[in-house]
Amino acid sequence: MRTALLEDDPDQANLFLEWLKSAGHTCEHFKSGKQFVRTVKHDSYDAMILDWMDPGHGWL
Numbered sequence: 001m002r003t004a005l006l007e008d009d010p011d012q013a014n015l016f017l018e019w020l021k022s023a024g025h026t027c028e029h030f031k032s033g034k035q036f037v038r039t040v041k042h043d044s045y046d047a048m049i050l051d052w053m054d055p056g057h058g059w060l
Contacts, residue, residue: 003027004045006036016049 003025007013013029020027028045030036040048 001025001046002044004030004036004040004048006030006033006049007051008032009051012051 003020005013005016005020005027007016007029008031013031017027017029028039030039036050
């Protein structure tokens with residue numbers, strides 16, 4: 001499964017990436033909402049995991 005992960009906290013992101021990769025998933029990590037939105041406009045994912053507490057929350 002191709003997954004997009006939006007998480008600004010490096011420790012949390014690494015934990016999620018480890019879990020997803022160990023389960024056999026491909027994961028692309030985004031550190032900012034703006035970067036995430038720019039990419040998903042042109043790319044598709046099977047699942048998206050979003051950090052609702054992203055400090056750049058004005059990206060919506």
